[in-house]
Amino acid sequence: MSATDAGSADTAVRIAAAVRAGERSALDVLEGHLARIDSAEADVHAFNLVTIDSARAAARAIDERVAAGEDPGPLAGVPIALKDNLCTRGVATTCSSRILEGWVPPYDATVVERVWASGAVPVGKTNLDEFAMGSSTENSAFGVTRNPHDLTKVAGGSSGGSAAAVAAGFSPIALGSDTGGSIRQPAALCGVVGVKPTYGLVSRYGLIAFASSLDQVGPFATTVADAALLLEAIAGHDPADATSIPQEAPRLLERLDEGVQGLRVGIVSELMGDGIHPDVLARVREAAEALAAAGATVEEVSVPAVTYGLSAYYLIAPAEASSNLARFDGVRYGLRVDGATTQEMMVNTRTAGFGDEVKRRIMLGTYALSAGYYDAFYGQAQKVRTLICRDLDAAYERFDVLLSPTSPTTAFDVGAIHDPLTMYLNDICTIPTNLAGHPAASVPFGTGADGLPVGVQVLAPALGEIPMFRAAAVLEAAAPAKGAHP
Amino acid sequence: MSRITRDDVAHVATLARLELDPERIETFTSQLAAILEHAEDVEALDLAGVPPTSHPYELVNVLRPDEVGATLPNEEALAAAPQAESGRFRVPTILGEAP
């Protein structure tokens, strides 16, 4: 059982070029995607909300601008799906949580503003693990998102809805957010390209925070070029985000075809062993060979501190989350469950409004920050972060990019994993880059014996997006069978 | 590090404004204990002299000019309020002064 869009090769690059040239109507493009949503969304459940009317209005407006001789922008007429933790003015934003059900933000996230300004056509808000906490999009208050390649499998998470939407052809591109792998892991499981940019390259203003020092918004696409196109549109300094790097968006598209001749590629030894499925390891080795064949030098490299990544992450991220999620208290917006006093009302609201995984992480984070434990947990984890940065920096003295699996396995069965710690192990390869603030991309590279997509991860140093995309483009070209189109 | 206890979990729930029934406290205690046990590798490291990293990309003095920007009209500010009265957010009786 599969819901992938086998027929379409409609990429964002092609759509935008055709719409800007007046060769295709944005509305026609949209209707094609809406038709696919109509036929398969009931099975996949990629969306919390499909904004059909506003999408049609936006597409018509694009067509009118083109007719009037204007250029609507680099994403002209390209349907885009937005993860439902990005604030959209006038459109409900839920984080897939009961506690925000029905909340309509009075403002747009910076990335949403930029997507609109680029001429894209938002088609809906995609499902996620509640507050982006999860690796399977099973922790949503509004139902599970299923993998378009096999509806009995998870789509990965937390941006499972965005990954599934792109894999199912509901939209050629989508935005997600990545705190510990939430773009790359579902991209790998759904057989699409997913990129976590350098921390600070894309504004976080309007992204509902999970873990502020790790969160980053990034693109999903069916091709590396589309991912580059979308990242160019959303990247660049934003004065509303104090952690935004004060420089312009990198020019990625024009560098994509430069190849990897002479590029130094390191395979991260620590991420090539225990816990990684042999099929996945085999695809990563083949990917390395493909890069070598294209002229790169490939060697194994040890980055010892990455083995501490998971532990550090599961202290830092919940700690920040416990504070970020304190504002959901029933006073100003969202759910309120009444009580005799404000204090009782807050407890009742939070108890009813948050799901189990969110509660678990709030508890863990509160504990890690609480008196007497700060030094042992949060403080220690922030020091480990320094070690990971140092070890990665050392590796990048010898290598331009690193290579590893994205996810230890291909997509697993819905409902298969109950134990939180086992679920957390899904993020073992993706977490180190979040801790270091580095960029990383997941590129589909063949399948496992189960026929499900495998993703290979390309890691790069801070602001190393250009070599990362060059390597990703070469992998895409060399991939055995298009994962997204089996 | 001693294992997290049920009392710890109950205390943390209070701090976090969550109510957990005894069964849930039991489950959370064992789950949190397992996660913290996994983190023992980090806890055990000797990191004296290693500075903490709280920001992955080092920036300093990111400041904005003291210029008035757009505000929300009162109706819009209160639009999502579960309860409002006289231009303000209405809440049940508050127990005690702010700490």
Added chain:
Amino acid sequence: MTDSAPADARIPTDSLGNPITVPDSDDITVVEAPDGSRWELVCGLEVHAELATATKMFSGAPNNFGDEPNTNVDPVTLGLPGTLPVVNQHAVELAIRFGCAVGGPQSVRRSVFSRKNYFYPDMPKNFQISQYDQPIVVDGSLELPSGHVVGIERAHLEEDTGKSTHVGGAGRITGADHSLVDYNRAGVPLLEIVSRPHVRSTDQARQYVSELRSILVACGISDGKMEEGSLRVDANVSVRREGSAEIRTRCEIKNLNSLRSLGRAIEHEATRQAALHAAGEKVTQETRHWDEAQGVTGTMRSKEEADDYRYFPEPDLVPVDPSPEWIAEVAAALPVLPAARRARLAAATGEARTAESVVVIVDRGQDDQALLALAAASGAAARPDAADGSEVDASVVEAATAAPTGAKARVLVHIAQNLAAAGGADLAPERLAELVLLEVGGELTATQAKQVLAELVADPTATAAGVAKAKGFEAMDTGALEAAVDAVIAGNPTEWEQFRAGDPKVRGKLTGFFIGQVMKATKGQADGKAATALLTQRAADG
């Protein structure tokens, strides 16, 4: 974050890990316990000053008192999901100003914002962004008018909370039916200024807040309006046995909204603690609330998490590390501060810095007027901008110092006492100088000068000489004064014999008598000093 805490916990330390010291003073409030034991006050003050910025600490919403509820709010102020804080540059600059004012450029440090986590409905995010272990200002001090110096441990930037009003239950929090929250004040920039426990008396506490307020206002850091909550004071109070060097448990008293309640609350709390100590009971470290109406402090509902704020570095903000150039620029633009102004006026006039006239004149901001008047009286060329109240410079101070000694005393008296009564705080220094010179020259008596001064204030076009003439305060020439003095001597032979005998005590007494007679005879036109000199001369002549 506790890395800075010293290993030896037996030495009491402040929030930055430095040992606590308590200075001696000749003004210490001592309270008596019921058993007669005597306990002295040890007190530190925390002052929250709202900064005089146009916008909030972390967003562009207006910082404005008294507007309609929930109108000075934007998505950041309301803590809406997805919003992020960005630091207000001007708030940082005002904090730098304060650092330079109380500790010089070296007290301004690299600072880091943290989150202080606790749930309360007036706090939109349920955490407050505040500087914790790395405040922007450390290690300053403040000299009180009395000369006592209070150390300033730190000053840090943070955001204010919103405000709740309580409906039902007579508007108090207890017994209210429900509450209403206004977030206009939420996010207003605050500078929390923490003194060392160097305040030893209730009078020093009041002086400290008053002096701090003067500095904040003079530097444009805050409008300092206690009645609008721009300045809010908490007191950390402990006591110890009189003469001992102990550090005992302290309590924090909140809600001290006037200088009057500050003194009352501290004294009450010290007395409460002394009674507990004397009875062998324990003082619990806690936050207490001052009830102005009842005149007592009461314990605030103890909250389980009150001392577990789970501070951690605010991940949405980066460190603020003002460059030496920025700090130097701010330091160079600082106005002269009250303590330095007292010192300057005292030096120029030969008075003590703690002299009442000096303290009063500087407190009222009239020291420039005094120095400019004296400079004019010294005969120095009048400064073209002197009349517009512009800041005095070193040349003015130098000229003022050169003014006649008599003029200095008269200027201080006029400004400290007479001008305020006449409503003439803005009298041009040159006009005051003219008047004072007439006095020094013996052409006006003190009594006459006071009357002339009132006229000068009432009529901006009047001159001292003109008023004196119009009032008939013509200077007596030497001949007329001699005649008057001689007539009084002749009319009081007995007293004159005693005066001539020369016993200093008797002569002192009789000088008053004779001058009084001369004044009576001349209807106050005689110059007392000149008449005294004549009496002495006549006595010597035999």
